[in-house]
Amino acid sequence: MKVEESRIPIMSLPAEERPRERLSAFGPSTLSDKELLTIILGSGIKGNDVGHLASALLKLLDTSDLHCTVDQIRTIPGIGRAKAALVAAALEFSRRRFVPAKNKITSPADVLPLVRHLADRPQEQFLALSLNGAHEVIKLRIISVGLVNRTLVHPREIFAGCVKDRAAALICAHNHPSGNLQPSAEDHEVTRRLTASGEILGIPLIDHIIFTQEGYYSFLEHDGLGQ
Template sequence: MIPKIEGLVNTMYICDNPETAKRMADLPEHERPREKLEKNGAQALSDRELMAILLGKGRKGRDVLAMAADILEAVDRNGGFPDHDALRAIKGVGPAKASVIMAALEFSRRRIRPEGTKISSPADVLPLLRHYADRKQEHLICLTLNGGNEVIATRVITIGLLNRTQIHPREVFADAVTDRAAAIVLAHNHPSGNVSPSSDDHAVTRRIRDSGEVLGIPLLDHLVFTLKGYYSFKEHGDI
């Protein structure tokens, strides 16, 4: 059981408009991050809810969950480890909160790493990516693999709508070359909840596949995933 901090819940606002701001205590108990964690475990919470617990509270008129979403975007845009200045640039994040966030990210990096996970099927990839499934923007993620199909690293390549003009092979393969990767796997979330790939998804996949063949770093699969399922280009014979 996580100890309650007196008065903390009443200061966790859930909207950005100070005139209509509600307290976290006004949410149904089963929707409050701390209570959800106590009842269902940390694995049941979204990244945003976990970050909200780390933050503890928002500021007057500033939603703690909105702050958490802004921080997650900064995390994704900075390779998983934003610096102090990037965090301080977020409305409501002061030096103390920035330090807590950086410490939590570094602790998790040291203790829980995907490196060494062997990838044999999409089922092996999804546990490493499912926390991106609830993001409101598409995140293109690249897993670099060694010769034994073990994960070297997992990185967010781009955030936003995927199309053939935005995704350049050099962005995908720059780190793969540095990692001396033997292969890569691409994946991206569909905020719409529909796992069917778009025409641009197919075009991007073909472009990266062809570039990988030239570089000798083959694209093994491209996954489109949501909270409810996934589409594998490999399983459907599209690679």
Template structure:
């Protein structure tokens, strides 16, 4: 999450402001926080719009598809009108743009679904539940860690895919350092997840490490 997130937009250089960056370079260059800041439009009281956007992003990521009005109104600075607007926007995205039914045939098919986590300053561990046709059912953030490490247990990885009746999973996590190479812990975890998936009948198809510059696939490297 970029450091700009806690600044007042008025204090930022004009060419770094979300609206001006959007106009100059297009929506794809904006981070999640910047997108939410544009959606919110302004802050509230002593809380600037970027700080409000950071808090909103945390709620959305923690709630996933289950975010509701109560979750949103609980954020200081978001009233009923804003909460309704945000809920409507999320529902529209789910109906029209959600990754469900996106078929995963190779590791590169996963990357467009992950890129908006690549610039986070902490590791995020994600799990994609897939159906029998290898179409995406859900994407979830399972764990958020410190700068260069996140702690994940196989039971946390498989509990939701079991509820989804998933036929397989793909796991992924970002490396804030920019180094795509897997650590010894990454290799150990991948082995544990592969063994657990085989026991549960929900095989691990791949584990992907991604950065803003590229990715590493355990499948492509012959480790999975």
């Protein structure tokens, strides 16, 4: 099922549906990542609405672990030095203020709050969560951004970060833009390969989770891993 991103300019929306007005009325937690970026960017340029700039910026941030220089941000057509500096400053401020909690994973449901903000992405995002011996999250990484209906991953890309983190275990997760929570044949194959690789490396895959805006599917809870 193909999911297309809306191309409606922000200013063409009714006032009550615009991100800034919705933030004022309902609070920032109700906005998507893209909507938050449209507020930070403020405006677009002729032929390139701020919503389109926000989509391009979001794609860059998703694949850069939120560490972008001003020059990297400026590679997006329509974002000049001033806007790029504003975005870079906002990212740095959030990093300085944010103290990550010890997110302990005791069930698949504990993973959902960490990845839910990616559920509305129009492409599949494949994530890896490296865990310590107490099953606390060391780091969450976006490994790859794929097509509308699938993403391509290789075990070496996933376990490289786990080895770097000295992780004791791994959880993988990816969104289904179609909204269908049922795993595909490719999802089963990826799970089998990662389970086998984890056994060899001594970093077991303890779950593979598919998530949408409506809920999640856990291989551990349903079929078991590698089945």
